[in-house]
Amino acid sequence: MPSGKVYIIGAGCGTADYLTLRAYKLLQQAEVLVYDALVDPAIIALRAATCETCFVGKRGGQPSIKQPEIDRLLVQYCQQGKQVIRLKTGDPFIFGRTTTEIQALKAANCQFEVIPGISSVLAAPLLAAIPLTDRVLSRSFTVVSAHAPDELDWETLAAVDTLVILMGGRTLPTIIDRLLSHSKSAQTAVAIIQWAGQPQQQIWTGILADIVFQTKGEKLSPCVIVIGEVVRLREFLVPDDATNPTHSHNPAFDEEI
Numbered sequence: 001m002p003s004g005k006v007y008i009i010g011a012g013c014g015t016a017d018y019l020t021l022r023a024y025k026l027l028q029q030a031e032v033l034v035y036d037a038l039v040d041p042a043i044i045a046l047r048a049a050t051c052e053t054c055f056v057g058k059r060g061g062q063p064s065i066k067q068p069e070i071d072r073l074l075v076q077y078c079q080q081g082k083q084v085i086r087l088k089t090g091d092p093f094i095f096g097r098t099t100t101e102i103q104a105l106k107a108a109n110c111q112f113e114v115i116p117g118i119s120s121v122l123a124a125p126l127l128a129a130i131p132l133t134d135r136v137l138s139r140s141f142t143v144v145s146a147h148a149p150d151e152l153d154w155e156t157l158a159a160v161d162t163l164v165i166l167m168g169g170r171t172l173p174t175i176i177d178r179l180l181s182h183s184k185s186a187q188t189a190v191a192i193i194q195w196a197g198q199p200q201q202q203i204w205t206g207i208l209a210d211i212v213f214q215t216k217g218e219k220l221s222p223c224v225i226v227i228g229e230v231v232r233l234r235e236f237l238v239p240d241d242a243t244n245p246t247h248s249h250n251p252a253f254d255e256e257i
Contacts, residue, residue, distance in 0.1 A: 004078035006105055008098055010091040010117015011035075014127070014197015016042040018118050026085060026115065032077045034070065035087040038222055040198070043087070067097050071104035078110040091119040095145045095166055121164055124196035124224035128203050129238040130231055137229040138162040146171045146225075149178060158182035162228030169194075169220030173212050179227070180208060189231035194223040203246045205231060214247060 007026050012018035027033070027046045034054045035044060044053065054073060057064030065073075070086075077084045092098040092114055105112045121143050125132050132141040138161040144152055146168035157163055158179050168175050172192075180186060186209035194202045206214050208227070238246075 003111060004081045004084065005111040005113065006074050006078050006084045006086055006101075007113050007115055008086045008092050008101060009088070009115040010119070011039045011043050011087050011089050012118040012197075013090055013120040013123035014195075014201075015040050015199075016046065018123065018197055019043055019046075020115065020117065023115050023117065027087075029083060030085040031082045032084045033087060034073060034077075034084065036089055037064070038089045039087055047085075067100055071101055074101055075104055075108040075110055078105065078112075079108065088117070090121070091117045094119045094121060094143075095147075120196050120222075120224050121166065124193040125164065125191075125226050127196050127201065128191060128193045128226075129234045130191055130226055131233060131237070132162055132164065132226075132230060134230050134233065137233070141228070146175055149174045152178075154178040154182045158184040160228075162226065162230050165225040165227070167221075168225045169223045172215065172220065172225070175225070176208050176212055184208060184227075188227060189229055191226045191231045191234065192220060192223050193226070194220055196224055205234065205246065 007030070009023045009026065011023070012020070024046060027043070028048055030047055030051050032052045032054065033044065033047050034056055037057050047053070056070050074084060074086055086101060088096050088098070098114065102112060122132070132138065140160065141162035141164055142157065142160045143164045143166070144157065146152070146165050149171050165175060186207065188208045190206055190208055190211045192204040192211065192215060204211065204215055
């Protein structure tokens with residue numbers, strides 16, 4: 001039996017346009033594709049006609065295959081001598097469970113390789129014309145997951161120049177409350193980028209004081225939240241022909257920097 005191998009691949013952020021060339025080539029050669037919920041269907045369509053597919057979910061608030069079962073599937077297919085792709089959104093090592101999958105593969109003596117992808121941490125702000133660093137406004141940025149907000153060090157996070165938050169759509173009120181309670185200015189600029197890199201991308205901009213009101217009733221996930229004064233630079237950097245909807249209702253946000 002030929003030797004199997006698992007390629008853990010980052011699908012990038014958004015459409016197939018942001019897929020790496022290495023990932024594209026491997027997709028066309030794969031015999032099995034195990035993929036997550038938010039992967040663009042156009043990327044799935046790049047596989048060979050004979051490639052077996054296995055959808056495993058992995059989206060917050062919706063039914064998904066449990067991680068130990070995903071680990072078992074990868075090992076099982078690899079031991080059958082298959083060329084397997086484990087396709088994840090963004091980059092495999094950014095808030096994914098790649099570590100447990102690698103541990104399972106290593107324990108079973110399965111060959112594997114990890115292929116990087118473009119993370120929404122970097123791509124979403126860029127696609128919204130928001131630089132994460134600036135010589136004056138932001139010397140650094142910090143990235144967190146808000147999946148479990150009570151476990152985060154909000155005192156430290158409130159002091160950083162620019163805060164990038166993943167998985168925060170459902171906990172936005174809690175995020176804002178924690179920052180304000182740790183002396184973050186209510187006038188701090190905020191952007192919420194939903195479906196970054198997709199045709200349905202939407203962007204909300206405002207300040208800590210009003211962003212919850214602006215997005216009331218909206219289903220924000222999946223989104224990337226950027227908190228910091230660099231958000232105000234978007235006004236000067238967004239392309240003139242930008243077509244994605246942007247929502248902003250705060251007069252103070254439009255003040256000159």
